[in-house]
Amino acid sequence: MTNETGTAERSSRWPRAHRVGLWAGGSVGAVAVVAVVGIGAFPVDSARSFIEGRLSSAVHAPVHIGSITRDSWFSFTPTIALRDVRIAQPDWVGPGDFVRLSSAEVRVPVFALLTGGFRPERVHIDGLKVALMRNAVGRANWEPDKKRAPDASRSQPKLSDLIITNAKFSFRDDKRGLTIAGPLQGDARSGLRISGDGSFLGKPAHFEARGGAIADIDPKAPYPFDLTLTSPALHLAAKGAMEGVLNTRLFKAIINAQAPTLKNLDRVIEAGLFGSQPIDLNATVRHDGRDWYIDSIAGSMGRSRFAGRATVLKRDGRTKIDATIRASQFDFDDLADAEGLGDAAALKARLGPRIVPTTRINLSKIGKTDGVVRFSADRLLFKTPSVFRSLSGVLTLDNRRVTITDVTARLLQGALxxxxxxxxxxxxxKLSLNLRFSGATLETTVGKPNDVSGSVRGRIIVSGSGDTVREAMSHATGRVAMVATAGAVKATVADVLGQDLGRAIEHQLRDKQAKVPLRCLVANFRASNGILTPNPLAIDTGASVGHGGGQIVMNGETIALTLRGSSKNPSALKIVEPIRIGGTLSSPSITVAGIGNAGESKAKGALRVLGRSLKSALGIGPREAPTAAPAALNCAGLVEAALK
Incomplete structure (x- = not known):
């Protein structure tokens, strides 16, 4: 009996549960239908205040929309009409309107609009006036104060139709020095066109941009464009295609730029470039989001001719560069504009010629740039004769530290x-140098092949601080060495080095071209705060041995050295005074007992040397203690120490 009752109760509950399920499912379905119908028939005008508020918050300026209507009472992709739209300029710009719009008809998916997205499919704009402003520090009225993180979905194009009528724009960029104003229009026949006149860096400028017609097209199809900026200060032209309608995040282009200086181009692209001689550049580039790919670049800068490629990536707030540049010919003067060359000429006129350049090494403006640049110059050009012929190396930049490795500077003879x-x-x-010099000969280095010969090698290990190479070397610490071995020297030169006047006269009278071996010349200088002192300065010939002292001051590049020598086979007639080396690194002078002094003839100086030597030989005047024949230098040990 009980079992029968329970079975009956369970049987009676099944229909009720079924009815409840049907009712619940029907209710949910009804709600879904109502929701879908509600979305499709959403009264857009009721969202006007909400849209005004969102826009005002985004641009930090008041936004007014006169009215918002839709073309039909039910559609998931309605055409929405906005009329009498005004967006005021942000407070930091001042009074006036950023945007004024008579009307805009936009077809947009309602779902995207409700979820905060706004990717219109068709747009017709009429009576647009837009005033774009950017101040001297780079703040722009078209950019929000808080930039959104990169979003790949934002790059997906949706626009298939665009018509613009009765529109004007003005663009003022104080940071770039560019002001342009003019009409813009777009229709199915002539496509998109922007044209404007104004100024760039105080010179007249004309801007022209054209795009393909946006009329019933695939939004993701390649979209052609070309633009030009024409001014005496810069001619910039680009022609290419975007990956989708008005998709400026993804495009390819061929670019040509001509300007009196690279700095003018940098005012537009803002890449931290420097002043230079006139440029004419051609490049094939790709833009992907925040990254640039320069597939090829070639052109000229002054007398320099070069080609290369590069990638410029934006990662974690830093710029990362990978580039390869090869110059068929290169002039370092091309890295300065007329103003820079003028300043250098004025400095040279004030201080005189200098060996160490004033190249700036201050990296404060590239603190957020890292990367690798492989460079080579097949032929170096100079306004005045130079021993340098070519240059190559690898430059690595890492957080305001530049390392240049594999440096090879080919000289007229030898390499650094x-x-x-x-x-x-x-x-x-702080500049640090670790260089070796080899493969040269003394006759080429000195420039007097009839007087001296030998194999030359060198070593430079120095470091110093300053904003320029010259300033850093004025505070350099380390060592600088040059050695010459396995050569020959004119016998009269060796006699003068040994302060042996008698043998110098003998060789001059009997055989002017006679030579003696040059065992070694070691000029090993220790540098401390820009002052170089011999450690040692010594020379050993077949006839004499000499030792030097004094200093070279890099702040001014002045030389004050003396060289005293002894003959290995001395005669009675001795040169009393030492050899003195003075002047500057760019214009050294050598005097022997006064011979070589400016304003004095060689004959008069020679007679004075002879007179002093005769007095010394006859014992007239201060008597010098007799000296023993000098010991030969340990050439192998001195050379090894200098070059280590």
């Missing part, structure tokens, strides 16, 4: 190899 570093992570820039 090694590495260099500029460290500007704290304090003043």
């Amino acid at each position: 190899t090694g590495d260099a570093q500029i460290d500007h992570r704290s304090g003043a820039p």
Whole structure:
């Protein structure tokens, strides 16, 4: 009996549960239908205040929309009409309107509109006036104060139709020095066109941009464009295609730029470039989001001719560069504009010629740039004769530290190899050099092949701080060495070095071209705060041995050295005074007992030397203690120490 009752109760509950399920499902379905119908028939005008508020918050300025209507009472992609739209300028710009719009008809998916997205499919704009402003520090009225994180979905194009009528724009960019104003229009026949006149860096300028017609097209199809900026200060032209309608995040282009200086181009692209001689550049580029790919670049800068490629990536707030540049010919003067060359000429006129350049090594403006640049110059050009012929190396930039490795500077004879570093992570820039010099000959280095010969090698290990190479070397610490071995020297030169006047006269009278071996010349200088002192300065010939002292001051590049020698086979007639080396690194002078002094003839100087030597030989005047024959230098040991 009980079992029968329970079975009956369960049987009676099944229909009720079924009815409840049907009712619940029907209710949910009804709600869904109502929701869908509600969305499709959403009264857009009721959202006007909400849209005004969102826009005002985004641009930090009042936004007014006169009315919002839709073309039909039910559609998931209605055409929405906005009329009498005004967006005021942000407070920092001042009074006036950023945007004024008579009307705009926009077809947009309602779902996207309700979820905060706004990717219209068709747009017709009439009576647009837009005033774009950017101040001297780069703040722009078209950019929100808080930039959104990159969103790949934002790059997906949706626009298939665009018509613009009765529109004007003005663009003022105080940071770039560019002001342009003019009409813009777009229709199915002539496509999109922007044209404006104004000024760039105080010179007249004309801007023209054209795009393909946006009329019933695939929004993701390649969209062609070309633009030009024409001014005496810069001619910039670009022609290419975007990956989708008005998709400026993804495009390819061929670019040509001509300007009196690279700095003018930098005012537009803002890449931190420097002043230079006139440029004519051609490049094939790709833009992907925040990244640039320069597939090829070639052109000229002054007398320099070069080609290369590069990638410029934006990662974690930093710019990362990978580039390869090869110059068929290169002039360092092309890295300065007319103003820079004028300043250098004025400095040279005030201080005189200098060997160490005034190249800036301050890295404060590239603190957020890292990367690798492989460079080579097949032929170096100079306004005045130079021993340098070519240059190559690899430059690595990492957080305001530049390391140049695999440096090879080919000279008229020989090569300079090694590495260099500029460290500007704290304090003043610090320049460090670690270089070797080899493959040269003394006759070429000195420029007197009839007087001296030999194999020349060198070593430079120095570091110093300053904003320029010259300033850093004025505070250099380390060592600088040059050695010459396995050569020959004119016998009269060796006699003068040994302060042996008698044998010098003998060789001059009997055989002017006679030579003696040059065992070694070692000029090993220790540098401390820009002052170089011999450690040692010594020379050993077949006839004499000499030792030097004094200093070279890099702040001014002045030389004050003396060289005293002894003959290995002395005669009675001795040169009393030492050899003196003075002047500057760019214009050294050598005097022997006064011979070589400016304003005095060689004959008069020679007679004075002879007179002093005769007095010394006859014992007239101060008597010098007799000296023993000098010991030969340990050439192998001195050379090894200098070059280590």
